[in-house]
Amino acid sequence: MAKSKRNQALNATVQRTPVTRRSFIKGSASLLGFSLVGTLAACGGGGSGGDASAPASPASTSPSTSSSTSSRTPPTASQMPYLMPGEDSPHTATYMAFASGADGIWAPLTAQSTDAGIDRVRADLMDVAKAIGTYEALNLLVLPVDLSIAQTLLATASGANPTLHANYLARGAGVGGVNLIVLANGFNDLWTRDTGCVFVKDTSNANALCAVSFNFNGWGNANTDSTNLNPGMTVPASIAASSNKSKAGKFFQPFANDHTLAAWMAQTNNAKLLQSTLTLEGGAIEFDGEATAILTESAVLHVNRNPQLFAIPNGVMANATLLPTAKATVLAELQRTLGVQKIIWIPGTATYPRGAGVGAQGGAATPANETDITNGHVDFYAKFLAPGVVAYAADPANSTAEQALMAANYRNLAGQTDAKGRPLTLIPLNAPTNYGTSNGVTLSDKQMTNFAAGYINFYKCNGAIIVPKFNDVAADAAAVATIRPYAGSRAIVQVDILGIASGGGGVHCSTRELPA
Template sequence: MRRRQFVRTSVVTMGGLLAAACDGPISSWFGDSPTTAEDGRSWVMPDEGEPHNRTWMAFGASERIWGAKLLPQVRADLATIATTIARFEPVSMLVRPAELDLARGMVGPNVELIATEIDDLWMRDTGPVFVKGNGTRAGVDFNFNGWGGKQEHRKDAKVAGFLAGRAGVETVHTDLVLEGGGLEVDGQGTAIITESCVLDNNRNRGWKKSDVEAELDHLLGIKKVIWLPGIAGHDITDGHTDFYARFAGPGVVVAGLDTDPDSFDYDVTRRHLGILHSATDAAGRSLRVETLEAPTELRARGAGDDFAAGYINFYVCNGAVIAPEFGDADTDSAAEATLTRLFPDRQVVQINIDGIAEGGGGIHCTTQQEPAG
């Protein structure tokens, strides 16, 4: 379950990258002195399963990052994800002006294309986290910094504010550095977060758990954080939550289980299950924990070492759950059955995303929901 380890020529030195990205001292970018947002209002991040206005994506794969061999498949995967979701709700996709015709030919007329410069395709991490409150909506800009300076991000650092403007909502600012993939919420005050990502010095130097919890209470209405350890340094995300555990409803969590003893995630997924089984949510409920085992039969798909072979990175949209299939008949069927049981009012649609998985990502990583007003 290695994720996005393949960053190639896009990797630059930490100091030069951050100085260029934020036009200010690196210490302020990292948030050495935690401060809370100053708008004086409280917001709530809805559960992903609540009604959406639309899904946001980015047609942002490039040869510079993905390589010439993988690029066509990754673009095709993005088109497949977008057109599949568009069967259930509107999809808006950012695309470089020079690639508008290419994107239109791949996604067809039912996906809105918006021309703007972007670095890559990970909308879950670069886009704003949409919140509701005080009779209005907003988008939280969590200061995307290339997963702690591991990839160029000058353009993607502007995506959150740009997208909030396109959605017609205000942007809420914070000193906290966080990616959407590192955050999972139930919409009722509970969040699951990996320590390896949010507490890493490459994002939030000097922040303690209590600092993060106070800020997320104000920004997202989080009253209880369930901290999972995750693993830092083995992938570009430093162990995002959305590859480990997801809410399937209040009090219900579906967690990944790595069955390959040689995988670095083998032990940590078992630690996570132990924590989740003993945890309670913001309402004091013990969690019902379901598991999704990762596929093991991937030879026919030509999977490399970085292939993200897990089912947890599904996406919940209006009326459907969009999930991956990996050609392992047993685990594909088991994942479909589990998701159908957990989301009985939604259609489970499994799609092939091998190109994106080869780059270490999944469906959830490429999407960001905009909740309905």
């Protein structure tokens, strides 16, 4: 979700400069060299072995039914054995990752910081972990160098969310708990929603657990003019050489270890690893557990991730055009791997992509003014509250400077039906008006550069829904009231995530469920 900042201080509302999500990503000098587009090298997850038999091209794809939907005749169970459970299905555990400074992605707070600093980010992550760990097991991945810090935060209450610690300690015997899992060289960044695998069930094999790797490549990273990086940081020559230069240099960050995380998660859970022919991130997929998915065009139909969906004349990326079969190709692959029968497409960010070239209609290359490294993940714009019911991001006050963009996404949702033919019920979930203040701290304009203000990025765990809190009393309460009718027996737990949000993400971005 692209963001602007508007924060109330001294009883006066101050309009901050509009910016967008996750342009915080910073450079580093260390990254293993490998192809930016391709299959995961370590693909032998679990005792069942890896699935290297992904089709080079999907079977009989049909054209999209409209510009905003892709659907197919429902296949038989034997044709579509894999199914991604809905997020509200029972979990065995949730995975998160503890922010590290090892790669220069996160750093201590200074006058030049464009976020709240690594200390606050870590405190928020532990608070989210405790909120979830009160209800289900939470596996927090930690690099060895950061273990003692994680242990200290786990043992103490934070200033921003003190009641979460008390509730965590008071949980029932044998319920939940935060497990610190030391993973040497196991990850680079904290966004496990994007970097980890997507767990699915094999419905033809007693619902055996499987895992899908979508070939994480640093959010379509291909960068390399070395501009807008932190002082002293450069893009490794191996990455610069393989770049198609269709994303700006400011988006570079190391991702070699993140690239291997899906296979590790599969192997750790004895899950057969399925290799997708698509490159995308978990935050790019919203699924109802019943065959309907919502995707953004901007994040999935992207040449840095999926060049096979484009015609690229003479290899010139700026002239790439989307193939007419692109959406059908995506649908066929998500049907094969996740059990998707219908995709509802929404634009995502900007107008990308809409046609040939990089002109007013958008095109293959990231627009020059794009500041969202994810290119508009759906998990900041739309989320299923229940099958047939979708919460969509709205901003009546335009406090995020995305009112028009959100309206465009809404228009693509309006009038849609799901894979079962049910008309979608659309519920607005309004963004906060004032944010950037927490526990006596008000972020500077610079620290608010990438602030992700929105409630759509909530997470459903066993027994609770974890919802962001921005200390806008009215907006926070309204978000809870909007979600509550669809919460069932789940508690709604709000967590002040100033630090995480300052890094351009939210609760959902930081989590990955392991279905029971």
